[in-house]
Amino acid sequence: MKATYKIDSAHSSANFSIRHLMISNVRGGFSKIEGTVEYDPDDPTSATVEADIDASSIKTNDDQRDGHLKSADFLDVEKYPSITFKSTKVALDGGDATITGNLTIHGVTQPVTLKVEGPTPEGKDPWGNVRIGASATTKIKRSEFGLTFNAALETGGFMIGDDMKLEIEVELVKGAAAA
Numbered sequence: 001m002k003a004t005y006k007i008d009s010a011h012s013s014a015n016f017s018i019r020h021l022m023i024s025n026v027r028g029g030f031s032k033i034e035g036t037v038e039y040d041p042d043d044p045t046s047a048t049v050e051a052d053i054d055a056s057s058i059k060t061n062d063d064q065r066d067g068h069l070k071s072a073d074f075l076d077v078e079k080y081p082s083i084t085f086k087s088t089k090v091a092l093d094g095g096d097a098t099i100t101g102n103l104t105i106h107g108v109t110q111p112v113t114l115k116v117e118g119p120t121p122e123g124k125d126p127w128g129n130v131r132i133g134a135s136a137t138t139k140i141k142r143s144e145f146g147l148t149f150n151a152a153l154e155t156g157g158f159m160i161g162d163d164m165k166l167e168i169e170v171e172l173v174k175g176a177a178a179a
Contacts, residue, residue, distance in 0.1 A: 001040060001042070002038050002039065002040040002043075002046065003038070003039060003040070003174055003175065004036055004037070004038055004174075004175065005036065005037045005038075005039060005132065005172035005173060005174050005175075006034075006035075006036055006172065006173050007033055007034055007035045007036065007037070007051060007170050007171075007172060008131070008170075008171045008172065008173050009032060009033055009034055011171035012033050012168075012169060012170040012171050013029050013030070013031065013033065013168070013169050014029060014030045014033050014051075014053050014083075014166065014167075014168050015027065015028065015029035015030075015166070015167045015168075015169075016028055016029065016164050016165060016166050016167070017164070017165045017167075018142070018163070018164045018165075026060060026065075027060070028058060028059060028060035028061075028066075028069075029058070029059060030053045030054065030055070030057045030058055030059075030083070031054075031057040031059060032053065032054035032057035033051060033052070033053045033054075033168075033170070034051070034052050034053075035049070035050045035051035035052055035085075036049075036050055037049050037050075037170075037172055039119065039132075039172075041119075044090060044092060044097065045090045045091065045092060046090070047087070047090045047099075048087050048090075049085065049086070049087040049099060049101065050084075050085070050086050050087070051084065051085045051168075051170075052082050052083075052084050053082065053083040053084070054081065054082065055070070055075045055077045055080060055081055055082060055083050056070055056077040056081065058070060058075065058077075074106075075105070075106060076106060079107070080105075080106050080107045082104075083103070083104065083105050084102075084103070084104045085101050085102070085103050085104075085112075086101050086102050087099050087100070087101035088100050088101050088102065088111075089101075096115065096116075097115075097116040097118075098113050098114065098115055098116065099113070099114045099116055099136065100112070100113045100114075101114070103140070103145075105145040105146075106145050106146045107146070108144070108145045108146045110140070110144050110145060112138050112140060113138060114136040114137065114138045114168070115136065115137050115138065116134055116135070116136045117134065117135040117136070118132070118133055118134030118135060119132040119133060119134045119172075120132050120133045120134070122174070129173050129174070130173070130174035130175070131171060131172060131173055131174065132171075132172050132174070133169070133170060133171045133172065134169075134170055134172075135167070135168065135169050135170075136167075136168040136170075137165070137166065137167050137168070138165075138166050139163055139164065139165050139166070140163075140164050140166060141162050141163060141164070142162055142163075142164050143162050
């Protein structure tokens with residue numbers, strides 16, 4: 001039987017890594033993620049996922065960089081306050097699952113496919129709530145979402161890579177009302 005689960009924002013995250021100066025990866029994440037998942041363990045392919053990330057909650061452990069990432073050069077959080085994902089298909093291949101859906105960043109929507117681990121078995125927390133969790137990963141090209149700010153390096157290449165790795169961790173509460 002299909003049940004509704006709410007993303008527990010306090011125990012969920014959306015993180016990313018991207019190449020900097022063609023030398024190392026810079027990591028960051030978003031601390032405010034909300035949404036719902038409709039899930040039936042007897043029919044996992046019928047699941048639906050909707051998530052909303054507060055773009056202004058970006059953190060990279062550098063306040064100046066975070067401010068620049070929130071500016072019109074990158075996320076333009078005043079104009080585009082949310083990053084959203086809405087699933088369109090769930091597929092199973094053996095023990096692996098993929099969720100295909102539409103990801104919207106900076107006002108641009110592109111299809112993406114998430115490789116999913118989970119969900120974990122249901123478990124009760126100390127307050128009697130039923131919870132499950134899942135992890136998902138994908139790679140995107142930031143240029144496909146209109147995030148094209150960059151600078152050429154003297155030694156060749158660019159300051160910021162185009163390929164971005166995304167890692168999502170969600171903890172879900174069964175039957176919780178959506179915010």
